[in-house]
Amino acid sequence: MHIDEFKDLLEKYLDDRITPHERQRLTIALEDPDYMQLLDETIYGELVARAYEGEPDEGIRQLIQQRLDQEVTPVHTIRPRRYRWAVAAAILALVAGTYAWLQRPAKHPAAQQLIANAMPGTHKAILTLSDGSKVTLDSTGNQVIRQGATAIHQQGGQLKYDAQSTATSIQYNTLATPRGGQFRITLPDGTNVWLNAASTLRYPTAFTGPERLVEINGEAYFEVAGNASHPFKVKIKDAEVQVLGTSFNVNAYADEPIIQTTLLEGSIKFSANNNHVLLKPGQQAVLATNKEFHINEVDPNDAIAWKNGYFLFKNEGIESVMRTIARWYDVDVSYEGDVKKQRLGGTVSRYENLEDLLKTIELTKSLKFKIEGRRVTIMP
Structure with a gap:
């Protein structure tokens, strides 16, 4: 031609x-x-x-x-x-x-009026020790936190516990990321966990029983250290994930209508309401608010786009998209007019400032944005 x-x-x-x-x-x-x-x-x-x-x-x-x-x-x-x-x-x-x-x-003037301080999230979290004391963590920190016989090392955006100890008493710590924060932690058994924004992980300072049990609220990616004699379990609201050694992602935010567990490697058992299913790599268990769940075949790497530094939306409703954006940029969202039926798809870096991100959305859909303080209003 x-x-x-x-x-x-x-x-x-x-x-x-x-x-x-x-x-x-x-x-x-x-x-x-x-x-x-x-x-x-x-x-x-x-x-x-x-x-x-x-x-x-x-x-x-x-x-x-x-x-x-x-x-x-x-x-x-x-x-x-x-x-x-x-x-x-x-x-x-x-x-x-x-x-x-x-x-x-x-x-379309609204994107030019965005506040300059709505920047992308960074490495930050709050560590709550078993006695209730709190330690603020950020990307510049470099310290050793002592908790009895346990030493907890922080270097930048990562927290690492000493190798499994012989302690007989169980103490629980909680690592919580705020909106606009993420953090990585290495548990006492060598399991690595990446916490997304607005998420909480509760775990023991030593795994002393027959199983390794942690609790998650929000979103996290796990790379579990293998130990066939001590299965690793993750409690998620009304569900549970059991693994022997594997990599998987859990999305269980309180403001989301579903819980998603996506398997990347290995094998896990997903349990909810006395129902159990074994997942294979590339499968995703979805638990709805009516307590029913089903299995989807997915690209598992899509589930950890956040961990790899970008947003990935596939024909996703605007409310779901904005909940994700709000957690990362720490903003509140409201809607005017008939915009909630809009659906978006695409890939965007999580490290763009909010102004550039919303400009991109304005180009791909008939939407406008107005900023007042830390509130984003979406309009047709």
Whole structure:
């Protein structure tokens, strides 16, 4: 296909005057990496300039490039041809939405008014010892906390207990992350736990009984140290996870309507309401508010996107998306108008500031944001 024809088809697509035959030709062209590159150049050159009647500013260029990078990243996966088709369609939808947004910049001023102090979360937590005393932890800390015969080492965003001791009495500690915080802990048996924002982990300072039992409220990723004679158990509200040695993620926030347990490696038994199921890697147990649960086949890496530094939303309702964002940026959210039916999908770094994140959402959906103090109001 000649370059001029490609540009003409793209223009027709954006103006909603493309025929089914022309749409098919455009989709086929976008399976060619050369045309994907041309699409990028066309956005920067003709389409954005057309909306602004001149050269677009660098901020808009960076914003569009960021969205393109997020969409194009997965191309090198197992089914490249099929995935390229999906990516091409996603980018076309993105370009159309971006162009429509650029045509009416005056109607979207809210993202420019965001408060500067709504920054992404950091390593911070509160450690509550068995006697009730509290220790504040942050990313700059470097200390040894003494609790009887137990030594607890903090270095930056990680807490580590001494190796399993011979203590006979059981003492419980609690590690809690606030909104806008996350932390990692190595338990006395060598199990590693990553706590997401607004989460709490209760655990003994030594595992002395026949089982290793901890309690979680919120979200955490576990890499459990193997010990077949002492099974590891995680209590989650009305459910329980039992493992022998494995990696899994638990999402059990009090303000979420479901509990999700996703297995990455090994094997776990998920139990709730006298029902038990064995999970295999790539399976997710979902427990609903009516106490029923079912098993989904998933990409397990999606469940730990937060641990790896990014948000991942897949056709997710705006209320669910904003609950996740609110925990990480420590903001409150309210809604005006008929916006709760909106659904979002995409991947965004957890380390962007809130202003850039909400600008990205404004580009992909018909939403506006207003900030008053630490409250984000979402409007159509």
